[in-house]
Amino acid sequence: MWLKKFLNKIIDFVYPRKCYLCNKIIIKPDEFLCDYCSKNLKINTKIRVLNHQNNIICISPFEYFGNIRNSIRRFKFHNYKYYSEFFAKIIASELQKINIKNFDYICYVPLTKSRQNIRGFNQAELLAKDISKILHIPCLNALRKIKNTKTQHELKLSERTVNVLGAFDINSDVNIQNKNILLCDDITTSGNTLLECVKILLNHNANSVTCCTIARSRN
Template identity: 30%
Template sequence: MQSSQRILLYNAMSESVFKRLLYCIFPRRCDLCGDVVPISSKRCDACLHCEKIEGEACEMCGMDKASCTCKDSHHKPEYEQIVAPFYYSDNAVKAVYRLKFNGYSELAVTMAEEIVKCIKKQYHNINFDCITYVPLSADREKARGYNQSRLIAEEISKMLNIPVEHTFYKAYENPPQRNQNARMRRANVFGAFDVNDGVNPQGKTYLVVDDVKTTGATLSECAAVLDSYGSTAVYTAVFAIRKKSARSTAG
């Protein structure tokens, strides 16, 4: 074996040993939910079996056709389409909750990776001018330490090389969306958002990002605001979509 090959082998072995020592001190965690996993695994078994949205999906609600109930709805969303990789169930709930409330900000990276797979598949023919995200009020963002939707949007921006625009601000502090029915959610977000000074949506095609879609009221309101300012089209993407029969703790 040549000396250069020995050096490469030694470096590789040293790196492997170093990683194992690190994992003894700082256990490896699932890249989706944050649970501790074996050194050889990136994702826990529960996250590997999270319920994915597969097959042909409805453009209005994002669910597969078998689960879609849009035919029973009288409210068409203002956005053009929504995509998501997972249903809001099982470990997807844990992942969102930990990102949103427990400070696991690093989970935004994997969530973005999963969303990007959907974007590349279903929005491959869309030329987005920018990516934006659902805003939080200043008080809520300060208490949480960050806006989880912004973190996800910024990671998607890096992966797709599409600029992030800090489009919206909260016009007033509305109550959290969780534990409200569909009608209350629509009323709760009506007029809640406006566009920041210096932002001009005229003629732009937007991708609006959020963590979870429950009824779609929040995303629809964001799309309506952009439409009122002259945007060309608004598409949306989230990490998880709640089925109508499931109970949600998301905002």
């Protein structure tokens, strides 16, 4: 045991752990955040209605700007896969606070195979798997992306619905009949991507779909 602690100390010395938000070196290596970010962390969970007709809501603890934006970008584009645990913990805790229960499965917004091969991972899948561990709800690989799309926030609002139309399909052998599903993604902008996935899940007879993301973006 002492050897493990000793080796961990050497690793912390050579590769000091950095704050997940401001990226400065952390003195307490067991924490996610530095003292400053920990004290100033503003979790401002918003429940946004994405579709009134089917009562589809999305729960997001953060707004996509400042250090949260930088952190999500490191997570997605710079291979900081381990950030998933931190974000999942916050999303799971917020879901517990608003007391939405009885999810049968956690699913995630997929990437195309080519995009996933380039990035090496799907950040939404990592989040879903970590939330799954915390909330003890099985993670289901229900969806696949069958069409390459442009990045949503680079498009005009009017172009976003068309961009993701027909982009997703259900995986074969997946049975979600009468199941209540938590659908996970990293950020939401217009909500069109989530709604396109929701449409597929409801068309395959899911009972309900609730969405969650780390952050919501205003544009």
